């Protein structure tokens with residue numbers, strides 16, 4: 001369990017239309033701690049009818065919320081931001097308990113999540129339109145931006161707070177209302193955010209959190225015509241399914257999906273900086289992020305030195321329960337996640353790769369896994385073709401720049417890419433050639449509320465954060481005034 005300063009942040013009911021609700025059937029989904037399997041609590045397993053009712057009450061809340069001034073909505077979001085920050089320790093404790101990440105990372109994620117609320121509290125006041133010189137006499141053309149309406153978000157377990165505020169903050173700032181379905185593994189963080197939204201005075205029905213079977217809730221969100229926008233973060237497989245299911249009612253959709261990030265180390269790189277960047281990029285959240293380095297390409301002449309340094313830094317990572325001070329690597333989210341990591345390692349070793357750090361389940365048992373480095377990995381191995389989503393760093397070799405770029409781009413994904421070089425001409429060449437929505441240059445950490453986060457190819461559609469993020473929640477209307 002976890003100790004909270006404010007125990008009322010521990011919520012086990014859905015937040016719908018300003019009320020805390022159980023499923024009428026009494027059905028529940030238990031929530032457990034991935035570090036030790038202990039049961040933390042439970043949340044309702046809402047029915048199709050109950051989720052439909054939540055959509056309908058959100059729709060009734062829309063007119064009053066969209067009529068409020070942007071400044072008024074901004075003040076409500078600012079109050080929410082202040083409450084998230086002032087309750088950061090409790091929110092981090094809840095997150096570590098249900099997701100497993102170290103407290104330092106959970107606390108960092110709460111600050112990151114809050115930064116989206118702060119950012120969009122301001123961006124909502126800058127949703128500008130246009131006037132356009134008309135070609136017809138006596139005519140005036142005005143372009144306005146209007147809130148899309150009822151929006152739904154389906155969010156993953158790996159960032160239980162930030163993936164919610166990255167969607168809800170721009171939606172609410174733009175004048176939309178939102179229903180969130182958090183991952184069944186990590187609903188408690190979402191419900192604590194709802195508790196704080198209620199305290200911030202965000203009106204009933206404007207921000208709602210529903211829990212239950214993903215297929216049941218997904219069906220309501222994708223097929224109910226009242227829902228005009230879906231924003232999803234998760235696997236490409238589910239994103240594809242949601243995109244298909246939204247076609248029936250032509251909904252707008254934002255998709256932040258899987259990745260297979262290349263991390264390229266050129267011979268002119270600062271190798272120590274590259275090692276630090278690779279550790280940060282690969283092992284954040286125990287490798288369970290969509291922007292983790294999934295393939296590390298090292299130029300031949302510096303391969304041995306980089307591999308030795310990376311293996312040493314990887315072996316120094318401390319593994320344990322995320323609530324223990326100093327722990328840097330928590331458990332994976334599930335046994336299935338561990339099995340996928342083992343499958344990738346076994347396939348690589350069977351096809352000629354070598355272990356130079358870790359490689360096995362951790363002595364702590366459960367879903368703890370040793371931070372791992374493999375060398376002599378080749379592009380045809382599973383670990384290079386699929387998103388591992390675990391603490392395994394596969395090292396591949398290349399001779400020349402063009403080969404590195406070709407190998408890096410040889411994937412259906414295009415979310416993040418990274419490279420280390422101190423050659424300015426090379427930096428501009430490679431940054432332009434990489435097929436990714438996000439490129440980290442001499443850094444392994446790229447996530448920020450002020451920057452547009454999103455992918456190309458099969459890593460998704462749309463951008464979150466930055467001035468672009470609010471565009472996902474507005475419609476453009478053109479007013480043509482004649483007879484003047």
Ligand SMILES: NC(=O)C1=CN([C@@H]2O[C@H](COP(=O)(O)OP(=O)(O)OC[C@H]3O[C@@H](n4cnc5c(N)ncnc54)[C@H](O)[C@@H]3O)[C@@H](O)[C@H]2O)C=CC1
Nearest residue numbers: 155156182183214215218234235238256257258290387389
């Ligand atoms: N882009 C990203 O940040 C993330 C990518 N992933 C990728 O997805 C893989 C599997 O992880 P999962 O958590 O199982 O991802 P997932 O895509 O299955 O789940 C993500 C969210 O979608 C919901 N969901 C699942 N099936 C649904 C459906 N039919 N209708 C509506 N909602 C549905 C889940 O309940 C969860 O809230 C990971 O190994 C990783 O490769 C996972 C999480 C985040």
Ligand SMILES: O=C(O)[C@H](O)CS(=O)(=O)O
Nearest residue numbers: 158159288289290291447
């Ligand atoms: O889904 C994810 O993995 C996050 O989007 C990564 S980040 O925003 O925390 O970098």
